[in-house]
Amino acid sequence: MLKINDLHYAYGKIQALNGIDLELEEGEIHAVIGANGAGKSTLMNCIAGQLRPQSGEILLDGEKLPGAPHLVVSKGVVLVPEGRQIFHNLTVEENLLMGGYTVKDRAPGVRKAFEMFPRLEERRRQRAGTLSGGEQQMLAIARGLMSNPKILLLDEPSLGLAPLIVNDVMRIIQQINSEGVTVLLVEQNARKALSIARTASVMEQGRVVKTGPAADISKDESVISNYLGKSKSKKSSGEQIVP
Amino acid sequence: MFLQQLINGISVGSVYALLAVGYALIYSLLNFTNFAHAITVTIAAFGCYWFQALITPNLPASLLAGILVAIVMGIFIELFAYRPLLVKKARRLYLMIVGLGVSILCENLMIIVFTGRVRVYPEGFPTDSINIFGASVGLIDLIILVVSVLALVCVELYIEKTRTGLAIRSSAFNLEATALMGVNTNRLILTVFIIAGLLAGIAGTLLGAKYTTYTSLGTYMTNKAFIAAVVGGLGSLPGAVLGALLLGITESFVSAYISTSFRDLFAYIILIVMLLIRPSGLMGKADGDKA
Numbered sequence: 001m002l003k004i005n006d007l008h009y010a011y012g013k014i015q016a017l018n019g020i021d022l023e024l025e026e027g028e029i030h031a032v033i034g035a036n037g038a039g040k041s042t043l044m045n046c047i048a049g050q051l052r053p054q055s056g057e058i059l060l061d062g063e064k065l066p067g068a069p070h071l072v073v074s075k076g077v078v079l080v081p082e083g084r085q086i087f088h089n090l091t092v093e094e095n096l097l098m099g100g101y102t103v104k105d106r107a108p109g110v111r112k113a114f115e116m117f118p119r120l121e122e123r124r125r126q127r128a129g130t131l132s133g134g135e136q137q138m139l140a141i142a143r144g145l146m147s148n149p150k151i152l153l154l155d156e157p158s159l160g161l162a163p164l165i166v167n168d169v170m171r172i173i174q175q176i177n178s179e180g181v182t183v184l185l186v187e188q189n190a191r192k193a194l195s196i197a198r199t200a201s202v203m204e205q206g207r208v209v210k211t212g213p214a215a216d217i218s219k220d221e222s223v224i225s226n227y228l229g230k231s232k233s234k235k236s237s238g239e240q241i242v243p
Numbered sequence: 244m245f246l247q248q249l250i251n252g253i254s255v256g257s258v259y260a261l262l263a264v265g266y267a268l269i270y271s272l273l274n275f276t277n278f279a280h281a282i283t284v285t286i287a288a289f290g291c292y293w294f295q296a297l298i299t300p301n302l303p304a305s306l307l308a309g310i311l312v313a314i315v316m317g318i319f320i321e322l323f324a325y326r327p328l329l330v331k332k333a334r335r336l337y338l339m340i341v342g343l344g345v346s347i348l349c350e351n352l353m354i355i356v357f358t359g360r361v362r363v364y365p366e367g368f369p370t371d372s373i374n375i376f377g378a379s380v381g382l383i384d385l386i387i388l389v390v391s392v393l394a395l396v397c398v399e400l401y402i403e404k405t406r407t408g409l410a411i412r413s414s415a416f417n418l419e420a421t422a423l424m425g426v427n428t429n430r431l432i433l434t435v436f437i438i439a440g441l442l443a444g445i446a447g448t449l450l451g452a453k454y455t456t457y458t459s460l461g462t463y464m465t466n467k468a469f470i471a472a473v474v475g476g477l478g479s480l481p482g483a484v485l486g487a488l489l490l491g492i493t494e495s496f497v498s499a500y501i502s503t504s505f506r507d508l509f510a511y512i513i514l515i516v517m518l519l520i521r522p523s524g525l526m527g528k529a530d531g532d533k534a
């Protein structure tokens with residue numbers, strides 16, 4: 001459904017993507033795991049049209065995906081960005097309405113979002129900036145669904161959430177997928193991501209170093225030692241504080 | 244006397260508000276001060292004047308013509324001065340400098356073409372005064388007040404009630420995330436420049452009628468509006484209106500009870516005091532790369 005060929009992206013001199021090949025099949029959840037700075041967000045932002053890759057191509061059903069965010073949305077590909085990026089100055093409901101900007105009648109979408117996330121309905125008139133981290137993530141996902149995407153790109157939806165909430169988020173992603181939305185899931189929480197994905201890729205320094213069924217990836221020796229080891233969070237173990 | 248000065252002050256303040264809201268709108272989306280705003284005001288007054296002089300002295304038609312000229316000017320400035328820099332993701336300071344350059348360039352061109360001469364609309368507003376609770380108020384001041392308030396209310400309704408208005412509010416918080424919602428942000432930015440141009444056009448044509456039309460009209464008036472926008476808190480629309488009214492009323496009372504020559508001095512005193520005690524203004528937003 002979504003096919004990425006030999007994608008390169010550099011921020012000035014920093015080469016963030018160094019020839020990415022990736023394929024996303026219709027109806028699946030594909031997990032992309034990798035350490036900090038591997039280039040996962042850069043990849044997502046290239047697909048979403050926020051960054052323009054220097055070379056390579058991104059194909060949706062064989063057609064080149066346009067290079068501007070609003071046109072990518074019109075093709076049914078929606079990014080829920082890293083750090084949620086909800087509009088703190090708007091109410092919960094207004095955030096949802098923004099998500100449905102391209103949709104004529106937004107009422108059914110809002111109703112569906114509130115069915116899926118009852119906590120958001122209780123807070124519909126509240127400023128989104130006052131929500132808890134978990135609620136903000138739910139809102140970001142609900143907002144992403146408002147335009148009825150074919151493909152949902154999720155960049156680290158578990159970032160900064162308590163383990164119980166992470167489970168909720170993963171369950172929601174499975175539910176969205178079971179309703180027919182194809183999902184590309186970028187996660188630091190490799191264990192959780194692999195447990196719900198059908199296929200997966202491992203990124204290292206701007207390259208995809210492994211790809212295959214999620215079950216195989218989670219049995220891979222180097223994946224186990226690098227991403228599924230004892231430490232629960234890569235974020236804290238991967239970074240060292242230098243005085 | 245008091246009531247008369249109060250109404251005068253609110254009337255002047257409402258024109259400042261038209262201009263200050265234009266600054267605030269663009270600032271809230273793009274985090275820089277559009278110093279080319281001045282020239283759209285001047286050009287509106289000249290558009291109105293020349294329409295009357297050359298085509299027909301019909302007042303409403305010439306006001307509309309002047310406003311239209313300002314809108315076109317706003318569109319040109321965005322497309323040809325700012326957009327190339329925005330596409331390159333240039334620092335905000337450069338945008339501000341370019342705007343300043345455009346304004347100075349255009350003003351000097353106008354001085355060359357039209358000379359520094361002061362012009363009076365062939366067909367102006369009635370100069371009568373009317374009596375409100377014993378205060379004698381110029382009809383022109385009332386017209387300016389009513390038109391400005393109507394324009395501000397319309398803009399407020401547009402921003403609060405429409406789909407595009409919601410997108411303007413969301414992009415004031417996060418322009419990139421707004422694009423991810425399927426919004427063509429280039430078009431949204433253009434829309435904001437059109438609104439700012441419209442408001443500048445209304446202000447410019449009315450000011451040309453109240454005072455006279457001259458090449459530095461826009462610069463003089465937008466300086467005041469800029470002070471109002473900063474005092475109110477750059478980027479905040481209610482702040483801009485509040486700052487503008489505060490400034491207009493202060494100026495009116497200073498002129499009446501102290502001296503007209505102290506009027507501009509007080510405007511800058513308010514600005515400096517505000518920057519010293521509350522740099523973000525009455526209702527300003529947080530920091531970042533801004534100019």
Ligand SMILES: Nc1ncnc2c1ncn2[C@@H]1O[C@H](COP(=O)(O)OP(=O)(O)OP(=O)(O)O)[C@@H](O)[C@H]1O
Nearest residue numbers: 011014016034035036037038039040041042043188
């Ligand atoms: N705006 C930027 N300017 C310069 N370099 C950047 C920028 N954004 C990212 N990079 C660099 O590009 C590389 C890839 O970053 P990216 O954000 O894609 O990684 P990531 O895999 O998403 O990491 P994380 O798990 O921490 O989110 C990193 O080396 C990073 O320092």
Ligand SMILES: [Mg+2]
Nearest residue numbers: 040041042082
């Ligand atoms: Mg990332």
